[in-house]
Each structure stands twice: as C-alpha cells, then as structure tokens.
Amino acid sequence: MILPHATFQESTVHSSTSISLLGGTLYDPANGKNGVVCDIHIRDGRIVDALHETPSRTLDLSGLIVMPGGVDIHSHVAGPKVCSGRRIAPDLANNRPAAVPTAKATGSLYAALGYTTVFDAAVSPSAAHLVHMELADLPILDKGIYLLVADEQRVIDSLERRNRRETMAAISQSLAACRGWAVKVANPGGCVFWKRGLRGDHHDLDSTLPGYSISPRDILRQLAEAIVELGLPHPLHVHTANLGLPGNWRTTMETLRTFDGLRAHLAHVQFHSYTGGDCDSDTFGSGVEPLAHWFNEHSELTLDVGQILFGRTVAMTGDSSAAEHLAHTTGVPWRSHDEYLEGGCGILPIEYREKNLIHSWQWAIGLEWFLSVSDPWRIALTTDHPNGAHFTAYPHLMRLLGDAAFRRAAVERIHPLVRSRSPLGSLSREYSLSELCIITRAAPARIAGLKTKGHLGPGADADVTVYRHDADLERMFSLPAFVLKAGTLVVEDGHVRSYPVGQTFACLPECS
Numbered sequence: 001m002i003l004p005h006a007t008f009q010e011s012t013v014h015s016s017t018s019i020s021l022l023g024g025t026l027y028d029p030a031n032g033k034n035g036v037v038c039d040i041h042i043r044d045g046r047i048v049d050a051l052h053e054t055p056s057r058t059l060d061l062s063g064l065i066v067m068p069g070g071v072d073i074h075s076h077v078a079g080p081k082v083c084s085g086r087r088i089a090p091d092l093a094n095n096r097p098a099a100v101p102t103a104k105a106t107g108s109l110y111a112a113l114g115y116t117t118v119f120d121a122a123v124s125p126s127a128a129h130l131v132h133m134e135l136a137d138l139p140i141l142d143k144g145i146y147l148l149v150a151d152e153q154r155v156i157d158s159l160e161r162r163n164r165r166e167t168m169a170a171i172s173q174s175l176a177a178c179r180g181w182a183v184k185v186a187n188p189g190g191c192v193f194w195k196r197g198l199r200g201d202h203h204d205l206d207s208t209l210p211g212y213s214i215s216p217r218d219i220l221r222q223l224a225e226a227i228v229e230l231g232l233p234h235p236l237h238v239h240t241a242n243l244g245l246p247g248n249w250r251t252t253m254e255t256l257r258t259f260d261g262l263r264a265h266l267a268h269v270q271f272h273s274y275t276g277g278d279c280d281s282d283t284f285g286s287g288v289e290p291l292a293h294w295f296n297e298h299s300e301l302t303l304d305v306g307q308i309l310f311g312r313t314v315a316m317t318g319d320s321s322a323a324e325h326l327a328h329t330t331g332v333p334w335r336s337h338d339e340y341l342e343g344g345c346g347i348l349p350i351e352y353r354e355k356n357l358i359h360s361w362q363w364a365i366g367l368e369w370f371l372s373v374s375d376p377w378r379i380a381l382t383t384d385h386p387n388g389a390h391f392t393a394y395p396h397l398m399r400l401l402g403d404a405a406f407r408r409a410a411v412e413r414i415h416p417l418v419r420s421r422s423p424l425g426s427l428s429r430e431y432s433l434s435e436l437c438i439i440t441r442a443a444p445a446r447i448a449g450l451k452t453k454g455h456l457g458p459g460a461d462a463d464v465t466v467y468r469h470d471a472d473l474e475r476m477f478s479l480p481a482f483v484l485k486a487g488t489l490v491v492e493d494g495h496v497r498s499y500p501v502g503q504t505f506a507c508l509p510e511c512s
C-alpha cells in the first residue's frame, strides 16, 4: 500500500503553539462539511478561523481524511468493578489487548483508534474518589463519569416524598461532591429489591419498591424531570429494568412511554430488546421494530446500542440481578461487588459465540437497531465496553455498518434460525463515511452536551483524527495516520508519541 504523503514539519519557532493542517478531506458534519478539502488551524489547543502568525508546525494532509476525535459516551474504564474485572480476566487471548486494560493501556488504545474522549457510565458516589484517582492515570483522553445517584438513600427518600426541590438538591450536591458529569440510573429501584433478596425478574416498571410507595416508573419519570429542570448537559442516562431477560422489549417500550415528551438517553438498548418467555429459546428474538418505530417518532430520545461482537470478554454491570441471571444461565462463577455500598454490581467472564442461538440474536438485534434508527444524530456507537465487546473492536463494527456485502457475509455465519428469522439480512442500508463520523463523534458529543467536542469549527478542542482512505473500513478506522489531542500529536501510525494529561468533565449545577 502506498501511503499518501503526510509529515509533520517543525519550524524553529517554538514559542508559538499554532498548527496548520493543510489540504485534508474534512468530515465535520456538525458544521456541514462532508468530504470537502480545506485547511484547519489550531492555536493553544483550540480550532481557530485563521492564523495571523507563521504556524510553528504544518501538516500536509493531502489525500487524507480528517475527522474530529472519537467520543465514547458509554464505556467502563475505571473503578472497583473494572479492577475486579481485571482480576477475573487479566488476558483472554494471545496477541490481543487485555479484556479489561489498565488505565494507561486504556488511554493509549483509545487514542490509537482516534478516540479522544471517554465516559465511564456507572460510578457509585461512594466510589467516585477511587474512580477519579484511577482516571488520573488514564492518559491522553478527556474523561468523565456518570453517577449512580438513584441508588443513594437520600435520593430515593426524596423521590418517595415526591419532593422535586429535594431531589434536585441531592443530585446537585452529589455531582459537585463526586465531580460527575451526568446521572445514570441502572435498573431503577433494583437495589432496593436486590438488597431484600428479590431478583430482577420479580419486578417490572410498576412494581412498588418494598417499603416504599414508589415504582421504578416513578423513579425514571421523577429523575428525568429533575434533570431537565436542573438543565444538566446530558439527560438521564437510563439502563432500564430487566436487562438481558427474554421478553424485556415490553419493559423497554414502557420505559420509552414513561419518557414521552421528556429528554432521556437509553443505554445499551440492544440488551433490552428481546422477545420471548422464560427459558423458551424458540420464542427468543428481536423486539426492535416496535421500539425503533417509537424511538424514531420521538426526537427527545437518544440511545447507544451496546453492540455485542463474537469473542471472549467480561460482563460488568451495576445491575446485580442481571449479572446473577447471566451467571445462572451460563454456569460461570460471578462476583457481586459494592453490595454493601449504595449500589450493586456483578462481574463475570463471557464468550459470545457465532453459532449460539441467543448470542446470534444479540448480534443481529444490535445491528438491526443501528440500521433502523433513521436519525444518526440520536444514536451513538458503543459496545458497552467490555460488556458487548472490547472497544478496540469498533472498527470491525464500523465496517459491519458501512459495508453491506461484508455484513451479508457475516450474517451467513450466524445461527441458521436467526439468519432466517431476523430482518437483518433484508436491511441493505450502508452507513456513509459522514454517518460513521456522526455516530462515533458528532452525535455522542452532542448527546453528552459537550460543546467543544465532536466538531472542528472555531472554538472546538483541537482533537483531530486523520485516516488514510481505504475501501476496507475496518482497516481504515483501525490505524489512523495521526491523532492530535488538544493540538498535541499523540499518535502516529498506531504508535503513541506522547501522553498529555486530559481534562475531567464535571458538572456543577446550581440548585437552591
């Protein structure tokens, strides 16, 4: 392969930190630029309209593709559950990254893929200080955490009293004290059931919490309203009830109805879109069609998919009952973590197999979601790392979405029953480069409420990823030619060149 010419040129002027990126083909959908050749100028880590001085560096990007740095809005990269996951599965396969990498490896691997921002999506407030200590060792990327405040006693008590001001005050104080960016709810009210020995499949959205008068539906609605009123940048981040259970698409539909008219973000929706009944693998299948229809009609909702990809990984969830159910069905030993703190957590190794009926359905259901959502600005590419797959598999997923022939060949290898019953084989949609750029950068940045991420207009952080055009999208997205983070060259041809320290996002809402 002949690589287009691309070199960094150092001038003798080192006092300035201005850089010009010249002649690249720009994909910046947030600013209406999709495949246009233009220059980008950087001063002090930010994109600027133009430079009035001679830049200290220029980079000739002729023939190369330029995108904003990737933004992962739902991953699990630090904290007690991640440490526990490392102990369970230090290294699942030769010649591959550890299933749960160290903080330093996580930063390096994300950066090598062209990602520059990551959020850990489930942090108990009482563990936040440990998570921040670990994130301080995660280099290069900017990062943030979503707090599981709905498991805090004072929040549950305020919801029980239906006291909006009290709920808003509790959320504000937790975000400030724990330096959180957003609020996550994992299996609403689930910890109250779990800590009384009641399993996840023994309650639905309208079951009253033991000892309370409120239901999971009340929790979802009240929290979403409080967050909208607080004006948080990211809406309520929802892992709804009955994760991973057959027939859970009905719970998910009820969850969507609960938010009718309210902003909310549905996390790893693939794990919440199953038909079927108890232990009946013949009726297990996809509930995506009615869910996607509702989602497409409601522009206040956003989602990330939590795609599974075949191979070995580690499941870790703030939903203890879901982990217990998975351990029970797979026969694999599991760990329950944080059970004496305000939340819950379960961790266990898992292998997704191509010929396994349920795993084939999960794979097909995730892809069906991607291909059924009409507005790419409301969907984020995730694997719920490491739950569905390692984040280093993102380029493979991007090829499945952008290359219909590649996807059809993959469909031929899955379980024959899924092949014949799933609508996936009849979906011919291909994501364009611009749409892949949207679901990996522009949309997740917008969904997370990050004004300086996901685009390359003036004022944006100079997080820039440069790719070589390649018909093989997996190869193209696996090995960026260059990655800049806040204007600093951090990766060149897969090699990490520097380890700058990223910022941590914190939201400090005012609430009297």
Ligand SMILES: [Zn+2]
Pocket (backbone or CB within 6 Å): 074, 075, 076, 121, 122, 268, 384, 387
């Ligand atoms: Zn998750």
